[in-house]
Amino acid sequence: MNILMLTSEFAPATGGIGTYAREIATAAAGLGAKITVVAPDYSEVSQTESGSFPFHLQRFHGGLHSARDLPAKIFLARDRVRLEDYDIVHAADWPFFIPVALSRRRTKARLLMTVHGTEINETQTRLKRLAIHATDVFGPRTEIAANSRYTRDLFHSRFSIEPKRIHAIPLGVSDFWFGPRASRDETRKAYGIARDKIVMVTVARLTRRKGHHMTLAALSSLPEKLRHSIVWLVVGPNGEADYVGEFRDMVETSDCNIHLLGSLPNEAIRDIYGASDFFCLTGVPDPAGRVEGFGLVYLEAAAAGLPSVGTAIGGVPDAVLADETGFLAEPFPDAIARALVEMAEDNDTRCILASGASAHARSLSWERCASETYGLPPSKENTVFKTMTEKPFESQMHRKDSMPRKVSMGR
Template sequence: MAGRAAEYTEWRIRKTLLMSPSEVALVSRIRVLWLIKGLGPGGAEQLLVSSARVADHDRFDYRAAYVRPDKDQLVPRLTACGVPATLLGGGRQGRLWWPWRLRRLMREVDIVHAHSPLLAGVARLAARTIPVRERPVTVSTEHNVWGNFSLPTRLLNATTAGLDRRRWAVSLEVRRSMWRRRQQGSAVLVHGIVQGDDHPPAGTRGRVRRELGIPQDAVVAITVANLRREKDYPNLLHAAQIALLEEPSLVVLAVGQGPLEDEVRELHESLGLGDRVMLMGYRTDVADLLAASDLFVLASAHEGLPVSIMEAMTAGLPVVATAVGGVPEAVVTGKTGILLPPHDPEALARALVTVARDRPLRDEMAEAGRERSTVFDIRSAVEVQQRAYAELVRS
């Protein structure tokens, strides 16, 4: 590694002697590749966009790569933040040859930061096939508990994780879920959202409710979760059926898309939920929908540390959620929300009704949530990562 660093430094000195000051600045930037499975509207993907917004682009040359051609909704937002995104897995041949495309791209950067366990394993092995003087350093972030991964992915990730120079987990629970040997050397790094963003203008609440046909005096519970197995929509829909019978003023908004859409819609219809539970699909106006709501609900079976909960608390919504993954690290039960065991729709329904009927409780939890949400600042995590990038390149 020392030999590679010396050669790299000598190369940069030779280059800079022939360059203008602006060209020198570009060459001296540390080149970082963010590697992720897709760039759809998921939590880890949103974190990359937030990171791109606050990153130091003068010192670091960021780029991203992904393999899911059907998950590209956030590519324009990432590009607008100065981070170009490369699709590795497009087309039938791309599904087979993306590891070779990744290897070629890895030879052009100094750091590869993986945000997907499968891609992390492939990147670590690919790095070992690159000559030492061209080999990038690999680091990774674990965004979900290991029990949520398929067995092959878990094995690949676990057996290759020791090749990373840095590993981060987004919550204590994610770190605890790792193999005991891999917990060592894995640091908990709480991510977050961009603090200080402008809130929706006055009147947003009424406007959104009118557009959706929701009465102004209704109590609106919102969930933002993709239609995937770990989000446990059956738990939410069964709880909603019970809660709606007890509290006529309650309306539920469900924002998200995913592979279980047909299954979720079929269950929604069979339970007779109608317009009281609105399946809204993918939305770009989540901030406005949060402003139109009174509480946030999350019925997941597995989680890392949900970005949606951070956004809800920042928006001043009390949280009713299952106590899974890093959720208990974010929500203080009885103060900023109510936590419940997973797979218990009756308990979830009771909590929804309790919060829906108690306006003073909602106001109290909302204020406490706003105060607590300030700890979820993406700038802190990005600064830690950028210091690590610089140290690893220098070493």
């Protein structure tokens, strides 16, 4: 199979779409596909990098997308689709949807477009809707890959195309997160954490929609003895300056044991996961229309055997299976507090959820994602694992009670 992928985000820029493009291309190459990735150069990428990927990487001059880049992307797509007989032309994110659609007549390839969540709401302005209609973006031969059931349903509610052309294909978790870590005691010692403390970790940009303030409000409401037994490690770069200042003020005036660690390399985060007891990220609805399309970070923590406390928003219920790999609460401090109490106080429950989290992470590999996205046959190893798993993800999706159960409001 010969695949052309066009993406507006890629390394060295950080972000979910760049991770998606790199990981699914790597997995597709591992399954035997020939894949070419066309990505921006950010005016600083080394020309010696091409050999570091198992796929062909072609750079174009550019950086993070803006509307003025669209004409250049249209010409880029028109030129690239004619270079070879591709079986699939894949627009990995929204900025390449119109360019790929306008190249439809220049290739016989199957056209594939991936939606991640937020861009579905952002394309609802009058001007963007007109552009989508005029260019027939979701016309014949175009299929949509959504990163969760939530994203699939949101897309279907906004655009009138046949449901059979919209597929919910959850993301995967990299093998890196299953890799070796420093010992639990060694990492705790490095961060000054006693062995008897319960460690809760959050990894996310410090921005309002990620809900750090909601977690802190819930943590602050816990009984004093339990509250003082928990150490909260907060990892991630700063977001909006006003929110960061507000949150830091909240931390300073609380009596909770909180370590604001800022940005850390993935190796350090992996070590922290190994020293922690559970993961917590309590996102909140964003009035600006940004959504949590999936929640890959929950899977990365799960790969280290961490159950999660999350909020039942967006596509999070595909990343955290309620009462199987963690607890899902409504995005309110009292509901989150009840989930924290149950996770922190009940070691047996935490262990059971940890086992489920690890199994769920292993079932959602990038290889599985690439196989479902492109129609590639899975490897023998992935097939064997699925036959050994009692409740693989697809069986969860097709149960009669297909939406996971949320943690109850009462005890």
